[in-house]
Amino acid sequence: MSTPTITLTSADASMARFEKQTTRYGSLTMTAGLIFSLLGPIYLVFFSDLQIAPSMIWVAFLAVAATFGVLWIVEPVTYFPILGSAAMYQAFMIGNISNKLLPAAIVAQSSIGAKPGTKRGDLAAVMAICGAATVHLTSLLLFVGVLGTWLVSQVPAEVIDVARLYILPSLMGAVLVQSIVAMKSLRPTIIAIALALLMNFVVLPAMPAVAMFATALVVIASILVSWVLRDRKALVTTSED
Amino acid sequence: MQPQLILAAGDPSSTNIWAIANTPFLWFCALGVFAVIFIQTILYARAAKVAAPHVNMPARELKESFRAGAVASIGPSLAVVFVAIALLALFGTPAVLVRIGLIGSVSAETASANISAVSMGATLGGADYTQQVFAVAFMAMSLSGAMWMLSTLILTPIMKKGGKSLAKRNPAVMALIPTAALLGAFSALTFAELPKSSIHMILVAVSAASMGLCLLLAKVLHAKWLKEWALGISIAIAITAGYFLHTAA
Structure with a gap:
């Protein structure tokens, strides 16, 4: 990134070719993945006689967009400096970036003694993600696709019903604690929890119609209040360096 | 039609x-x-x-x-x-x-x-x-x-x-927005489970406590694998608790 390239060496040229190739392969495969991922729900919505009105899709999508829309842009921008352009196309299709792909890349770089950001480091990271993808795809197909489907079909229906009824509270409590610990930022945590309590125990009982956009409202309010009440001292020192 | x-x-x-x-x-x-x-x-x-x-x-x-x-x-x-x-x-x-x-x-x-x-x-x-x-x-x-x-x-x-x-x-904004957005979303969705029933309320607490315990143990014992498995373990504990609470009720 900061190395001055006065003469184009063969190493630079071959890395430039690598970048060009991976950008082309990466964007083509990602577009294909995007199409495949949409075909399934499109088939259900339009060709399965489920009597779904377009407005249902729009309202649901708007509610989700209002909650996660800001992350669509922020996440790619955040991960780009760490992943580099080649791995971006891998990472956002394979998923589980921070808990799997980044550690895999770092382990690979250290096992061959390559520094991140160098040419060797970049190639090691891409190969490590290839290795991680191979293991991940295989274990998903085998253990979820084949074994999981069989397992769920063997479990009695009433156990499945109970699991379905209580999966959400069983998941969300842990997810909330996990993200609080991972974020390590006290102020936004307190603000988000206070706003969520306010929404669920004050606003919603008084105005049940808000339910549709309750999560989105808490998200937007959390961002705004966290920004207004931010720790200005800490922020000034970080933006100075 | x-x-x-x-x-x-x-x-x-x-x-x-x-x-x-x-x-x-x-x-x-x-x-x-x-x-x-x-x-x-x-x-x-x-x-x-x-x-x-x-x-x-x-x-x-x-x-x-x-x-x-x-x-x-x-x-x-x-x-x-x-x-x-x-x-x-x-x-x-x-x-x-x-x-x-x-x-x-x-x-x-x-x-x-x-x-x-x-x-x-x-x-x-x-x-x-x-x-x-x-x-x-x-x-x-x-x-x-x-x-x-x-x-x-x-x-x-x-x-x-x-x-x-x-x-x-603008590193400050770039760091703050995703943090606040995710915390806001997960807090709102978690607390929305509480009023549904007393079992829901207990399960949120069980799941949150299991995760807290897993992360604490992972830190104390330097067990990275436990951090990776924490979500799965917490769900398993909470769902099992849910099954017993549901059949007992």
Whole structure:
């Protein structure tokens, strides 16, 4: 990134070719993945006689967009400096970036003694993600696709019903604690929890119609209040360096 | 009533999610995503193999990197598998494979599905979680995931050309927005579970406490694997507690 390239060496040229190739392969495969991922729900919505009105899709999508829309842009921008352009196309299709792909890349770089950001480091990271993808795809197909489907079909229906009824509270409590610990930022945590309590125990009982956009409202309010009440001292020192 | 092409016999008010969620065409689409990623992996590995000799990197090091990445991801992959199996009853296998296993993450996708269900006045996994609600939720989470990919497709070339300083220009905003957004979303969705029933309330507490304990133990014992498995373990404990509380009630 900061190395001055006065003469184009063969190493630079071959890395430039690598970048060009991976950008082309990466964007083509990602577009294909995007199409495949949409075909399934499109088939259900339009060709399965489920009597779904377009407005249902729009309202649901708007509610989700209002909650996660800001992350669509922020996440790619955040991960780009760490992943580099080649791995971006891998990472956002394979998923589980921070808990799997980044550690895999770092382990690979250290096992061959390559520094991140160098040419060797970049190639090691891409190969490590290839290795991680191979293991991940295989274990998903085998253990979820084949074994999981069989397992769920063997479990009695009433156990499945109970699991379905209580999966959400069983998941969300842990997810909330996990993200609080991972974020390590006290102020936004307190603000988000206070706003969520306010929404669920004050606003919603008084105005049940808000339910549709309750999560989105808490998200937007959390961002705004966290920004207004931010720790200005800490922020000034970080933006100075 | 316009004549419509109907390929699968769905029943909008049926709560038999698996009847519609495991149809062959959905399996075909899920396997399509798998195939695309496999092809991408092969193309990338080939491109790296061509470039490596020119940067003084022996083929042995490429192989070693591949193996190191593969070994490092066994634990996290199996942890994802475990959580994915827990969600099979809710979404069916193809949707779980694509949304939870690959493109998205457990928390964001389940949150999106929950938000969609609420927007239709239903509860995810509840008595009013019908095939129609599932299809709308699946569509909304897929559209949201598509937006993530679309912005990656659009932003990556732009950032490569030098716009990479966006994150550097205002690090405070860039760090604060995702933190506040995720904490806001997960807090709102977690507390929305509390008023549903006393069992829901207990399970949120059990799940949160299990995660807290796992993370604490992981830190004290320096057990990285426990951190990876924490979500799966917490779900298993809470669901088991839910089963006993439900059958006792």
